[in-house]
Structure formats: C-alpha cells, structure tokens
Amino acid sequence: MTAESTPDFPASAALFERARAVSPGGVNSPVRAFRAVGGTPRFMASGTGPYLTDVDGTEYVDLVGSWGPMLLGHAHPEVIDAVQRAAAAGTSFGTPSEPEVLLAEEIVTRTPVDSVRLVSSGTEATMSAIRLARGCTGRDLVMKFAGCYHGHVDSLLVSAGSGVVTFGLPGTPGVPEASTAQTIVVPYNDTAAVEKAFAEYGDQIACVITEAAAGNMGAVPPLPGFNKFLSETCARNGALFISDEVMTGFRVSRSGHWGLDGAAEGWRPDLLTFGKVMGGGFPAAAFGGRDDLMSRLAPEGPVYQAGTLSGNPIATTAGYTTLRLATDAVYEQLDAVAGQVRTLASEALTEAGVPHVAQAAGNLFSIFFVDGTDTVTDFEQAQAQNVKQHKAFFHAMLDAGVYLPPSAFESWFVSAAHDDRAIERIAAALPAAARAAAAAPPAH
Numbered sequence: 001m002t003a004e005s006t007p008d009f010p011a012s013a014a015l016f017e018r019a020r021a022v023s024p025g026g027v028n029s030p031v032r033a034f035r036a037v038g039g040t041p042r043f044m045a046s047g048t049g050p051y052l053t054d055v056d057g058t059e060y061v062d063l064v065g066s067w068g069p070m071l072l073g074h075a076h077p078e079v080i081d082a083v084q085r086a087a088a089a090g091t092s093f094g095t096p097s098e099p100e101v102l103l104a105e106e107i108v109t110r111t112p113v114d115s116v117r118l119v120s121s122g123t124e125a126t127m128s129a130i131r132l133a134r135g136c137t138g139r140d141l142v143m144k145f146a147g148c149y150h151g152h153v154d155s156l157l158v159s160a161g162s163g164v165v166t167f168g169l170p171g172t173p174g175v176p177e178a179s180t181a182q183t184i185v186v187p188y189n190d191t192a193a194v195e196k197a198f199a200e201y202g203d204q205i206a207c208v209i210t211e212a213a214a215g216n217m218g219a220v221p222p223l224p225g226f227n228k229f230l231s232e233t234c235a236r237n238g239a240l241f242i243s244d245e246v247m248t249g250f251r252v253s254r255s256g257h258w259g260l261d262g263a264a265e266g267w268r269p270d271l272l273t274f275g276k277v278m279g280g281g282f283p284a285a286a287f288g289g290r291d292d293l294m295s296r297l298a299p300e301g302p303v304y305q306a307g308t309l310s311g312n313p314i315a316t317t318a319g320y321t322t323l324r325l326a327t328d329a330v331y332e333q334l335d336a337v338a339g340q341v342r343t344l345a346s347e348a349l350t351e352a353g354v355p356h357v358a359q360a361a362g363n364l365f366s367i368f369f370v371d372g373t374d375t376v377t378d379f380e381q382a383q384a385q386n387v388k389q390h391k392a393f394f395h396a397m398l399d400a401g402v403y404l405p406p407s408a409f410e411s412w413f414v415s416a417a418h419d420d421r422a423i424e425r426i427a428a429a430l431p432a433a434a435r436a437a438a439a440a441p442p443a444h
C-alpha cells in the first residue's frame with residue numbers, strides 16, 4: 001500500500017473529507033494532520049488501555065497517548081468513574097469548587113511550587129507565566145531555546161519545535177514583529193550562547209523559558225547541569241527561570257523533570273508550567289512557583305490573568321484522580337516500557353542498517369533518523385534528520401497497527417497500560433518498518 005492510498009479506511013477517509021470542508025486542514029491542531037507523512041489521518045472512535053480503535057474498526061497500539069496526557073492509558077475505569085460522578089454533579093459552576101483544591105494540593109505536594117493557578121491549556125500556562133515574569137521584573141525580554149515549543153504564544157513562536165518545524169514554518173504570519181522582537185533565541189544546551197546573551201542584554205531579560213527536557217524536536221535531554229546553570233544564571237542576573245513541564249510534568253517522574261535533576265541538585269525554578277497529564281485527558285493546565293511571585297497575580301496583586309472554565313470540576317477531577325493513581329509503581333512501569341520499546345526500535349533499525357539515534361529524556365523518547373552522530377543535543381542536529389525514512393517507518397508501523405507520532409519532531413509516549421501483549425505487537429511490527437526505512441530515499 002502506498003502512503004497516499006486509502007483503501008482500508010473508508011470511514012476515516014469520508015470523515016476527513018467532511019472535516020476538510022468545515023475545518024482548516026480537516027483538523028483542530030496541525031500535528032494531527034498527516035501532512036508530514038502523507039495519507040489520511042485516522043479518526044479514532046475509542047480507546048482502551050494502550051489501544052486506539054479507529055472508525056473503520058482497526059485497532060492500534062498507541063504510542064502518542066494524546067500527545068502525553070494518557071499516563072494510565074485510555075479510559076482508565078477509575079478515572080472514567082470519577083468523571084461520570086463529577087459530570088452528574090454539574091459540569092461548570094464559575095465558582096471555586098473542591099476538585100480544584102484537591103488538584104492544586106497534589107501539584108504543590110509533588111513539585112517545587114508554593115502555589116498554582118489553574119488554566120485550561122499549556123499555551124495559557126506559558127503565556128501567563130511569561131506575563132507574570134514580566135510583571136514581577138519590570139523587564140520585557142524573554143529568552144527561549146531553538147527547537148523548544150511552549151504552545152502557540154505569540155512571542156514564543158520563533159524557531160519553535162512541534163508542528164512549526166514539522167511543517168517547515170519559518171515563523172508565523174499574524175505574530176507582530178513587536179512580539180518576537182522581545183524574544184532572544186539561543187541554541188539548546190549551549191551555555192556559552194546563554195552567557196553571551198546575558199552579557200549583552202542582562203538587565204533587560206525578564207525570564208528564560210525552557211522545556212524541562214526538550215520533547216518537541218524529538219526527545220533531547222538537557223546536558224547534565226544545563227538546567228541548574230540556567231537557574232543560577234537567571235538568579236545572578238535578576239531574571240526569572242521558567243521551567244516548562246507541560247510535557248514532562250507528572251510523566252517522567254512523580255515530580256516531573258525537576259524530580260530528575262533539580263531535586264537532587266538542590267535548585268528550583270522560579271516558575272513552572274504544567275499541562276497534559278495533570279488534566280487526565282481533559283483540558284487542564286497550570287503555572288506556579290514561589291509565593292512572592294504568585295502573590296503578584298490578581299486578585300492578590302496587579303498582574304491580571306483569568307479564565308471562565310479555569311479549574312473546571314470535571315477536568316480537575318480527571319486530573320486529580322489520574323495523579324492519585326500515578327504511584328511509584330506506575331512510574332517504574334512507564335520507565336521499563338519506554339526503555340523496552342526504545343531498545344526494540346533501535347535494534348530493528350540497526351539490524352536493517354538504518355543510521356539513527358534512539359534517545360530518551362526520562363521516559364520520553366524518540367528515534368532520530370540521523371547519520372554520523374550517536375547523540376542529538378540541539379535543534380540543528382534534530383533538523384538534519386532524513387524525514388523520508390521517518391515517513392516510510394511511520395506508515396509501515398501504522399499498517400501493522402502501531403500508531404506513532406506523524407512527525408519526526410515529536411516524542412513517543414507510553415502508558416502504564418502498555419503490557420506484554422502491546423509490546424509484542426510493537427516488536428512484531430518493527431522489522432518490516434525498519435526495512436521500509438532502509439529502502440527510503442536519501443535525505444537530499
């Protein structure tokens with residue numbers, strides 16, 4: 001079957017046609033379209049544990065996990081039960097309610113924040129954290145790293161990962177130059193470049209924002225000590241350090257990526273952002289940090305931030321129930337499964353003679369189809385991939401019933417529900433997919 005043919009999924013193809021008539025590109029978030037890999041996006045009808053089933057009745061082992069949130073797998077019975085009970089009690093009050101307190105307490109217990117403000121998306125979280133950083137410092141400049149993605153915040157859509165790099169967009173029309181003029185972009189993991197930028201603009205930099213571990217150009221971990229260096233450099237220069245844990249938070253450990261570096265090294269970010277897992281599959285996100293900063297937010301302070309559905313009782317119930325079920329045993333299982341799948345994929349590609357780097361940041365991981373290096377540390381290296389090999393690999397896996405991110409620049413996600421049967425299905429699909437990648441045309 002070619003990448004572009006659609007004989008086996010008529011229901012998805014029909015829905016896609018209808019969707020394209022009423023939605024740009026037929027999707028509600030660009031990365032869901034199969035633009036980078038070709039073909040028809042599968043419209044999913046249901047999910048259970050590690051599996052998704054599309055509207056044509058085909059079942060897939062899911063290695064996307066709704067782009068991160070589905071830590072426990074799909075339709076976990078206890079989460080569904082809690083959500084059903086919450087929904088029956090009313091779907092939104094526009095007043096404070098108990099589930100948002102429970103979720104906030106759980107976040108404060110697990111992470112280095114003193115308090116949190118709940119919002120509805122990761123984009124809102126990073127946008128609000130930056131506003132707060134600017135409000136607290138009285139400075140305007142923001143430093144970010146090439147290849148990191150923090151949602152579709154105007155000032156952060158520069159050299160961004162995720163869909164922005166997947167579709168090769170140099171920048172985004174509609175973002176005023178005045179917004180991006182306030183953004184300094186520095187190569188990821190490059191301490192000298194950070195120091196140089198501070199030497200030049202130090203007293204104007206409000207904050208440095210980084211993904212706690214980059215997951216939106218593929219999985220690129222911070223080099224040892226890099227996040228600590230950022231924290232210390234910010235402190236020395238009167239800037240705030242924002243660690244974006246939207247992807248890593250409550251996934252790579254119970255305390256997120258900070259649990260893997262900051263907790264042991266004895267530093268904490270000034271502000272953190274969270275999303276994905278903490279919503280348990282519903283729209284919930286948060287930003288939080290030191291009390292002296294958070295108290296600058298309205299109604300306590302002058303920095304305004306608000307949301308009609310912020311702290312929604314169903315979303316916060318789903319998030320709280322998910323976190324309560326995310327025990328140490330769950331994180332051990334996630335780490336083990338992620339290691340197993342990454343190793344299996346790497347072995348199959350090696351066997352087929354496909355140059356690659358199989359890289360992890362905690363239990364986030366991805367395959368880079370690159371040659372001549374055994375590690376990827378920045379955006380330039382990530383972009384050197386042979387995306388044609390990714391495309392061939394992706395479609396062969398899909399045909400064999402394994403759903404991977406339809407982009408070479410995204411991380412793979414496992415869940416605690418990925419059991420032996422799911423792993424066996426992945427293992428069975430890999431050899432043919434690796435051979436398909438080997439047969440793909442060269443990069444240029």
Ligand SMILES: Cc1ncc(COP(=O)(O)O)c(C=O)c1O
Pocket residue numbers: 120121122123124126149150151152211216244245246247275276285
């Ligand atoms: C690290 C990171 N920050 C922020 C965001 C934005 O989150 P959302 O898509 O919920 O707006 C994402 C994902 O999209 C992300 O991966």
Ligand SMILES: N[C@H](C=O)CCC(=O)O
Pocket residue numbers: 029030031032067149162163216247410
């Ligand atoms: N890489 C993105 C977030 O992590 C993928 C989700 C999206 O933009 O739809």
